[in-house]
Amino acid sequence: GIQVEQSPPDLILQEGANSTLRCNFSDSVNNLQWFHQNPWGQLINLFYIPSGTKQNGRLSATTVATERYSLLYISSSQTTDSGVYFCAVGWTGTASKLTFGTGTRLQVTL
């Protein structure tokens, strides 16, 4: 099956810092979503971005499908950004299920 790798696995930032999270995948996809899992376990949809670039406030994401990677940018980080960030990919040839990466655990400190 498709492999999804995320880096870095862990990240500690001071409030106000910027960061870039990376997601590499091993095969063609036509669904790529970024999630933030908060300390209560909820998976929050950040972006649906199988290709191109999107921005939402302090967050932005870019997917280069031909090179099989996606980047999530967090600017001016806040303590509420702490949690685990997952990249998940899907392909209609596999009945659209999402395969998740192992996540990046982000801790933002004061």
Add this chain to the structure above:
Amino acid sequence: AAGVIQSPRHLIKEKRETATLKCYPIPRHDTVYWYQQGPGQDPQFLISFYEKMQSDKGSIPDRFSAQQFSDYHSELNMSSLELGDSALYFCASQRDRGRRTMTTQYFGPGTRLTVL
């Protein structure tokens, strides 16, 4: 906006008991997915339904079964529970627009199952 509803949110069961988890998709969404997330792990796909028919199956134990009903809600039935079944169970819904077009999967808040 309406979101995916899951019930119960928390469930505590003893070993060998049964559990039923329910999922109510976003209105007009015809596809439902179930995922299991063990402690410290990423979510893993269990099973999916499109228009009330099973569309795909992942690493779902034979002790588990699921179905999607005429009103599109889905239930995950788990029998002979084991300690290793303790996990967060997510339901996600999606509006399918055909095999060549993907859309966002929206996740519910999850059901936290603890097996003692």
